[in-house]
Amino acid sequence: MSPKPQLDLFAPRAAAKPAASQKESAALKVTKDPGPEIGDLFDTNFNAADIAEWELLFRDVPQYNYHFKRAQIASAFDRPLHKKLIASHAFERLREISFLGAIDYLFHPNGKPANIRHSRYDHTIGVALLSQRYCRLMGLSDADCDLLGAAALLHDIGHGPFSHTLEPEFARRFNRNHHQLTNQIITGEVQLDLSVNHLLVKHNVDPNEVIALLSKKSDHPHASLFSGPVNIDTLEGISRTKTYVHPNHVHCHPRLLLEAAVKLDADSLKRLDKFWQLKEDIYRNFIFGPMCFATDHLCREFVVKNAPDFAADDFLLTEKAFLNSHPAFKKFLHSLKNRIELDGVADVVDHQISASASTLDLNEAKVPRREFHINKDVEVRCFADLSKRYYEEKNSFLRRVGSLTDPAQQAAAASLFD
Numbered sequence: 415m416s417p418k419p420q421l422d423l424f425a426p427r428a429a430a431k432p433a434a435s436q437k438e439s440a441a442l443k444v445t446k447d448p449g450p451e452i453g454d455l456f457d458t459n460f461n462a463a464d465i466a467e468w469e470l471l472f473r474d475v476p477q478y479n480y481h482f483k484r485a486q487i488a489s490a491f492d493r494p495l496h497k498k499l500i501a502s503h504a505f506e507r508l509r510e511i512s513f514l515g516a517i518d519y520l521f522h523p524n525g526k527p528a529n530i531r532h533s534r535y536d537h538t539i540g541v542a543l544l545s546q547r548y549c550r551l552m553g554l555s556d557a558d559c560d561l562l563g564a565a566a567l568l569h570d571i572g573h574g575p576f577s578h579t580l581e582p583e584f585a586r587r588f589n590r591n592h593h594q595l596t597n598q599i600i601t602g603e604v605q606l607d608l609s610v611n612h613l614l615v616k617h618n619v620d621p622n623e624v625i626a627l628l629s630k631k632s633d634h635p636h637a638s639l640f641s642g643p644v645n646i647d648t649l650e651g652i653s654r655t656k657t658y659v660h661p662n663h664v665h666c667h668p669r670l671l672l673e674a675a676v677k678l679d680a681d682s683l684k685r686l687d688k689f690w691q692l693k694e695d696i697y698r699n700f701i702f703g704p705m706c707f708a709t710d711h712l713c714r715e716f717v718v719k720n721a722p723d724f725a726a727d728d729f730l731l732t733e734k735a736f737l738n739s740h741p742a743f744k745k746f747l748h749s750l751k752n753r754i755e756l757d758g759v760a761d762v763v764d765h766q767i768s769a770s771a772s773t774l775d776l777n778e779a780k781v782p783r784r785e786f787h788i789n790k791d792v793e794v795r796c797f798a799d800l801s802k803r804y805y806e807e808k809n810s811f812l813r814r815v816g817s818l819t820d821p822a823q824q825a826a827a828a829s830l831f832d
Contacts, residue, residue: 495617504607508535510732515579544646572596574729575736588726694786
């Protein structure tokens, strides 16, 4: 009896799209015509020429839905270790950890309210699929497939409620961050889930080698899959984040980007260059943009002002459990979007600041700035060489924040959600 074929979650949809109505066809023609800059929820810099370039570089792009059903996942992964890690309690917990933290509660992908938000679970499945695809393209051994796939599945296993939104405060107050908790889950040092370490050992995968890969300290021949600038985490994560800010435009399919990083011909480098430019756009205008910045900053400010209400073990909770334990934070979160609109982010202070700057105005906060560069003079012969072509610079600037602590304003805004 022949084995059941494995499902490829990256494959294009088999069913043809229904014919568009005359009204829809006319609307599509309008959107494809060159014209002024295309506005969207977060006012990014992509214009009609950018969209045309995406369409050229990613023609006939397969569908990538970003959300995976259990039956699809069961069919897509064939390694027993990977199946069991996905079924573990620690991995299942990622279903209730939002991908972008508080921003997932305020702004929905494509600017549309939806019941399904992006989660660390779906993102991690996507990263693991890329790892699996890479192993097949490179013809790697079963042992390498187990190791790289396990690292992909476990790379975000330690994220706490609201991901990067609240993590800085957990790290400052309780010395807890997702890197630390990830390592503890992998080594079996935390009661959250002891099965992960047991599964790795049982399947002859060294937990310390997994940690080395994730901490960018591994000398494994394929360590750049996790440590390089074009790594599978950022390929999936930036592609996923693009769905928030460019609702109807061509997807930068993560599988096509991975294949470009393996193939490395002239067309592949054009795709990767465009992706690197997209990454800067996403960080500059969205992740470190005014709306996301204000959301994260104000949630952290709430934790600071209500510090006695929070404990170190809150970091181990799902977001549902966290919100049930902290109803005041839940109400605050629901009022946040309206509060930002009422008296949100003010102006940006132009001058850059050093990391050691200690004197800030009470209404100013440090905002990271990441600048992404491409050195097209570098010869790229293998995946690891991409770290020579693509690099980034990190610094900071100041942004003024509106006064969002006035009790009367809080009460007025919160009442809208009662």
